[in-house]
Amino acid sequence: MSAPAIEVRGLRHRYGELDVLMGVDLEVARGSIVALLGSNGAGKTTLVRILSTLLTADAGSVTVEGHDVATAPMAVRQAISLTGQFAAVDEILTGRENLGLVARLRRHPDPGGVADALLSRFGLAEAASRRVGTYSGGMRRRLDVAMSLIGAPSVVFLDEPTTGLDPEARREVWAAVRALADAGTTVLLTTQTLDEAEHLADRIAILHQGRIIVDGTLAELKALIPAPTVELIEKQPSLEEVFLAVVGARPRKEHP
Ligand SMILES: Nc1ncnc2c1ncn2[C@@H]1O[C@H](COP(=O)(O)OP(=O)(O)OP(=O)(O)O)[C@@H](O)[C@H]1O
Numbered sequence: 001m002s003a004p005a006i007e008v009r010g011l012r013h014r015y016g017e018l019d020v021l022m023g024v025d026l027e028v029a030r031g032s033i034v035a036l037l038g039s040n041g042a043g044k045t046t047l048v049r050i051l052s053t054l055l056t057a058d059a060g061s062v063t064v065e066g067h068d069v070a071t072a073p074m075a076v077r078q079a080i081s082l083t084g085q086f087a088a089v090d091e092i093l094t095g096r097e098n099l100g101l102v103a104r105l106r107r108h109p110d111p112g113g114v115a116d117a118l119l120s121r122f123g124l125a126e127a128a129s130r131r132v133g134t135y136s137g138g139m140r141r142r143l144d145v146a147m148s149l150i151g152a153p154s155v156v157f158l159d160e161p162t163t164g165l166d167p168e169a170r171r172e173v174w175a176a177v178r179a180l181a182d183a184g185t186t187v188l189l190t191t192q193t194l195d196e197a198e199h200l201a202d203r204i205a206i207l208h209q210g211r212i213i214v215d216g217t218l219a220e221l222k223a224l225i226p227a228p229t230v231e232l233i234e235k236q237p238s239l240e241e242v243f244l245a246v247v248g249a250r251p252r253k254e255h256p
């Protein structure tokens with residue numbers, strides 16, 4: 001078995017008095033999609049920021065593609081891309097101009113070529129010459145994800161890629177993310193919605209009260225709930241029921 005693309009051990013982070021990550025352990029296999037599931041304020045963005053070298057952890061270790069984020073942050077940056085929780089597209093520019101700008105910033109040899117290739121891959125070719133200010137939420141998000149792929153990163157972090165999108169737009173983003181993983185890219189995404197994790201992820205990790213309290217495939221998570229006994233039609237537990245069962249056992253800690 002090849003080494004995992006992402007390996008997190010005993011990771012801790014606090015903001016002042018607020019302990020957010022209290023010993024996070026996580027492995028992400030190369031070419032897989034892992035959904036990091038957690039409520040508001042669970043620390044998902046904090047974890048993604050540490051993994052993508054934007055924030056330094058207080059303790060623990062992280063390697064991405066074998067590079068340590070603390071001692072080799074530049075090597076990590078070369079291997080990854082990050083799509084933040086809030087879209088980073090420029091509304092005044094067209095879709096094609098946004099992509100071309102990022103390609104030039106990353107010193108891509110053919111900015112126009114890579115822009116066109118990504119526009120058609122994300123179903124934005126027809127809107128390429130329109131200002132992004134006229135795009136729908138789903139189109140913006142797809143452009144945002146497309147921008148993060150310039151330079152062909154091997155690991156992609158997506159922080160809540162579909163928050164605020166309607167069901168159709170979410171499915172479009174899901175298809176784009178699935179295509180990435182099928183092409184061998186490793187994807188770690190955060191989400192608050194259980195159906196997103198259920199539809200998209202190979203493995204689901206639940207971050208709660210500073211730790212990964214559950215990590216497994218959907219089938220493994222569902223097995224955590226006792227099977228129904230006296231129902232005539234067997235009902236499979238939804239991920240929502242699994243989540244509430246594992247989280248509900250631990251009373252929610254109120255942050256100040
Ligand atoms: N720069 C900061 N300074 C102080 N506290 C912070 C800072 N950033 C985040 N926090 C706090 O740390 C906790 C975790 O925040 P984080 O943004 O990582 O959560 P999240 O899981 O991404 O939440 P959401 O689902 O709302 O995006 C929250 O209580 C938040 O208020």
Ligand SMILES: [Mg+2]
Nearest residue numbers: 044045046085
């Ligand atoms: Mg967040």
